[in-house]
Amino acid sequence: MITYRPDIIFLKGGYVCLPVGLAARAFKIPYIIHESDVVAGLANRILMKKARKVAFGMPLSEEILEKHPNYIWTGIPVGPEFRPVSMTKQSSLKKAFSFNPDQPLVVITGGSQGSENLNEATRVILPDLLKFTSVGLVAGRKHYENMIDLKKYEDWEHASLESNFRMWEFNTTMDELMGAADVVVSRAGATTITELAALKKAVILVPFARLPGGHQQKNAARLEELKAATVVPDIEMVEQPEKLLAAIKHLVKSPRLRADMADRLHAESKPDAADALAGIIMEEAGKK
Numbered sequence: 001m002i003t004y005r006p007d008i009i010f011l012k013g014g015y016v017c018l019p020v021g022l023a024a025r026a027f028k029i030p031y032i033i034h035e036s037d038v039v040a041g042l043a044n045r046i047l048m049k050k051a052r053k054v055a056f057g058m059p060l061s062e063e064i065l066e067k068h069p070n071y072i073w074t075g076i077p078v079g080p081e082f083r084p085v086s087m088t089k090q091s092s093l094k095k096a097f098s099f100n101p102d103q104p105l106v107v108i109t110g111g112s113q114g115s116e117n118l119n120e121a122t123r124v125i126l127p128d129l130l131k132f133t134s135v136g137l138v139a140g141r142k143h144y145e146n147m148i149d150l151k152k153y154e155d156w157e158h159a160s161l162e163s164n165f166r167m168w169e170f171n172t173t174m175d176e177l178m179g180a181a182d183v184v185v186s187r188a189g190a191t192t193i194t195e196l197a198a199l200k201k202a203v204i205l206v207p208f209a210r211l212p213g214g215h216q217q218k219n220a221a222r223l224e225e226l227k228a229a230t231v232v233p234d235i236e237m238v239e240q241p242e243k244l245l246a247a248i249k250h251l252v253k254s255p256r257l258r259a260d261m262a263d264r265l266h267a268e269s270k271p272d273a274a275d276a277l278a279g280i281i282m283e284e285a286g287k288k
Helices: 017-026 042-048 062-067 087-096 116-129 144-153 174-180 190-199 212-225 234-239 242-252 255-267 273-285
Strands: 009-011 031-035 053-056 071-073 105-109 134-138 165-168 183-186 202-205
Touching: 009 017, 017 031, 017 042, 031 042, 031 273, 053 273, 062 071, 087 174, 105 116, 105 174, 116 134, 116 144, 116 234, 116 242, 134 174, 144 165, 174 190, 183 190, 183 242, 190 202, 190 212, 190 255, 202 212, 202 242, 202 255, 234 242, 242 255
Parallel strands: 009 031, 031 053, 053 071, 105 134, 105 183, 134 165, 183 202
Antiparallel strands: none
16 A cells, blocks of 8 residues: 555455555555444444445345435346347247246255255255146255255156256356246345346245344345345245245246346346446545
8 A cells, every 4th residue: 555555445344345445545545345244243343434435236125225325226236138038039048957847946044155044944844835836946065965865856868857846066157047937046245146136036034044144134134124035034935835835836836026036136136236336336436
């Protein structure tokens, strides 16, 4: 900072940003923060008061925005591949993943590492799920081996899927897999929510309760308040997996509700988030 004397510093959050932000403050170098979640983490909370701008990835209430004029809702930048697909494209994607295009598809994912609780709940309710929908489960790298017994539900005949279930350790084309889905069941991380909003999907969020600050729970609560997502608390799902089954069945059997929820969630997406953030950085860098 002494040598190059930057005009502006962009901080994305996390503990590594704290010393950088404090040093910037000491040298009177302006900085901008981007916070993905509804509620800021510890490092960002310490740095926010002196930030030129605080950009949020999740939607904020008008009351909060009015109270803090340096807050702005920009959304989270995601790749251009995350965009709504037509019904024709959705059917094509179902076929590409070997599912019946004429059946609804539920995709359940706990992220790249997976979610033990989501996996185990799926194990319990899968026989009932398969009575009314196709199911794609992304079990995750961490938990896939523990779920390998579910492969018995995959029935292949001459490289053709004869059943309505598939499981992956991880899928490298999540935009296409979630694009094929009629309903997505997921944790409530901010980036995943942003991707699902960009895809315009009906979602059931199962927020992970044990993260510091309860970020996922607060993300999910905000979207539930906007009627943009269905929320099944993790502890309720663990104790009563049939609650997740009921939530999935309700959405699968209610196409109008799915469409309305997808519209509401998509309204919270910010496809120009990267441009907006770049614009803010350049604008603040140009100020004396």
